[in-house]
Amino acid sequence: MWKTSKLFFWALAALLVLWQIPSCYNFFAVKPADAPFTLYSPVIGDFAMLRFDEEKRMRYTDASGREYTKEQFDSILPAFYCRQLVADGRFPDSICGRAVTLRQIQKANFNLRLSPSNLNAPQVGLQQLLESMSGRVDLTLPDDVFRITDTGIEFVRMETNQIDEEKSARFTEAMKRKGFHFPACRISGNPTARKEYDEGYVMLDAARRLFHVKQTVGRPYVRAIELPEGLVPEYLFITEFPSRRWLCFLTDTGGGFWVVERDSYAVVRTELPSFDPREESMLIFGNLFDWTVKVDRGGEKCFYALSAEDYTLLDSLTIPTPDRSWRGLRFTSPKDKFVKPRF
Amino acid sequence: MIKAIFYKEWIKTGGYGLLALLLSTGFAGYAMLRMARVCSLKGADHLWIVMLQRDAIFVDLLQFVPLFIGLGLAVVQFAPEMYRKSFKLTLHLPLRADRAVAAMLAYGVATLAAVFLPALAAMGGYLQSILAPELWQHILWSTLPWYLAGIAAYLLTAWIALEPTWGRRLIDGAMALLLLRLYFLAPAPEAYNGFLPLLTAVTLCYGLLAMLSLTRFRDGRQD
Incomplete structure (x- = not known):
């Protein structure tokens, strides 16, 4: 004994x-490394960055190191700083050759944070x-x-x-009639009254087929969404952005990132490189012209610019953020x- | 002989046990009363919505109650004997010393179980009437690490109380504090579910530490 x-x-x-030793060391001695605030600018066709220098002064640059004034920085990111540009009377009639209004820009703007802890x-x-x-x-x-059971x-x-x-x-009858196999293996919705409209839920059934389920005038609305050949969805993220352009985003088992269009239910793959939502966090700033996607891959922050039209990859940037923390228990x-x- | 030890422990801690039972069920009852008040003022659906949207469990005030009850039981059970130096008498009983201490600890753990289970049962009983199984189980699962912390606090305090020297008591105390922190790291309700079996096994093993103090006591270590 x-x-x-x-x-x-x-x-x-x-x-x-x-x-405790690594935990204390990390708490007192390790400063977490982070990348500067970065957005893709459709005006200069490059990433624009906002960072602090050694003297804690704000510096506005692009990825190639060119410096900008604060006002110039507002102008090269017109979608993000649209309210500031309107306040200054500098909001343009057109951006990248396309006529725009403030309402159009604001409606198209969205941001989405996907965290593995969720x-x-x-x-x-x-x-x-x-x-x-x-x-x-x-x-x-x-x-x-509601709960989804086996039956x-x-x-x-x-x-x-x-x-x-x-x-x-x-509802069970309506879902079964559309070919839903219970139980659901994934379900994504945004059950809050603080949004402009409601799209209910997107669900993956037991056979990993994608469904859209909502309640309209008390009645079930169930729609089976046809998936491209070979796509096996893994995680779903309902969007409900003001633009009403997308129903949801989804990842597949191979790490591909897809969008589901709201009106046509078309499922389109983006050119975003592999993303694992269980391990990596993602932050998307989208606007009328492009999306800036930040993926935190642990030792590096990767920025991708995607075309908002066809989701092709416009540019990418990787900023190393080495993790100097002590690994312990x-x-x-x-x-x-x-x-x-x-x- | 084991029966006699249980009886001796009951004489020492019976009063405290009843008080602890009152405290434990009283706090649980108060938490349920607060929920009942929310139900009567805003309706049960408000309770459900807050639980679902804000991940609230409404029983946070119970968090440290089992911890203090466990700590108190160990103090009541062991401190007077150590202070009056009458613990030596227990070691002269016709029973192996480690078995005698194990019986004392088993009595303490059984007492805590008897104190905590009625509170859990009362909560379960009431919550079942107003919440779906997913929600009331969510609440009860979230409280289990707190009750386990009560047992850990009891066994770790017993370890410190039986330790004969103050210098070593300080070291043991620091270790005990860090070990108890382990039960309160939860970033979310039900965060411990997967870890609970291992944590329960480790918690019960804290009883082994009292044997170290016993050995040092028998070896005649003192300040």
């Missing part, structure tokens, strides 16, 4: 050293399905939630904690919301 106790004591001591997290398994066509300007939250979709009334058998049967990670030992 004594030997076992001694062994256990030293094992615990070693565990604490492996956990995927690698405990899930409750209950969702809210809003009414997409209530006839009112503002959306309202429903008085029920169907089940709506539970929150006030009474009772299953709404009639509604559950109606950790129990939490920025990549997930679980507590578990990991080296």
Whole structure:
């Protein structure tokens, strides 16, 4: 017993050293390296960067090192700084030969942050399905939630904690009629009333086929989305951007990044190089002309400029951000919301 | 003999055990009352929505209650004996010293289980009536590391209390603090689910540490 106790004591001591020493060193001595704020400029056809120099002064440059004034910087990123340009009376009639209005620019602007910690997290398994066509300007939250079971979709009334058998049967029937195989293996929605419109959910069924499910005037709207040959979707991200151009983004099992157009349900592959949403975070700033996509790959930040028209790759830039932290025993990670030992 | 040790421990800690039971169920009951008040004011659906959209679990005030209950039990059980130096008498019983200490610790862990389980059962019982299984299980799973921390606090405090020298007590105390931090790292509810089996096994093994203190005590180490 004594030997076992001694062994256990030293094992615990070693565990604490492996956990606490690197953790203290990283906290006090390591400054996290980050890339400058970078956006693709359609005006100069290059990445524009905003960074701080050694004297903590803001510097505005492009990827080739050319310096800009603050006002010039606003002008080369007209979509991002559109309100500033309007306030200064400098908003252009056209950008890159295309006539634009402030409303057009603002409607097309979007940003999307995809973080692995949102995927690698405990899930409750209950969702809210809003009414997409209530006839009112503002959306309202429903008085029920739903869960996807092995045999169907089940709506539970929150006030009474009772299953709404009639509604559950109606939606299950509609989904099965469209060929949905229960249970769903992925589901993505944005159940909040603080948005302009509601597109319900996109779901992958048990056979990894893509479906769009929403509630319109209390009735189920279910649409099976045809996928290109060979595409096996992995993760779904509903968009609901003001432009209403896309239904969702998705990644495939090979790391490809695809968009699903809202009106035509066309599924189009972007020229974005491989992206793994379980390991890498992504930040997209999109506008009428292009998307700037930042992918955090751990030791480097990769920036990609995609054409907003056909999603072709316009330019790319990699900024190394070496991780100088000590590797030890950790129990939490920025990549997930679980507590578990990991080296 | 083991029965006699259990009886001795009951005489020492029975009063504290009842108080701990009151505290544990009282805090759990208060948390449930607050939820019932939200239900009566804003409706049960408000509770559901806040849980789903903000990842709230409404029982955060219970977080450190088991920890302090466990710590208190160890102090009540071991500190007076160590202070009055009557712990030596236990070592002269016709029973191996390590078995005697193991029986004392087992009594403590069983007492804590008896204190914590009614609180969990009361919460489960009430929550089932107003929440879907996914939600009430979400709440109970999220509280389990806190209750485990209560058992860890008990076993680690027993380790420190049985230690005969103050210098070593400080080192053990620092280690115990770091080990207890492990139960409160949760960035989200249910974050410990996958780690709970291993954490439970390690927590129960903290009982082995008391044997180190016992050996040092028997070896006559003192300040």
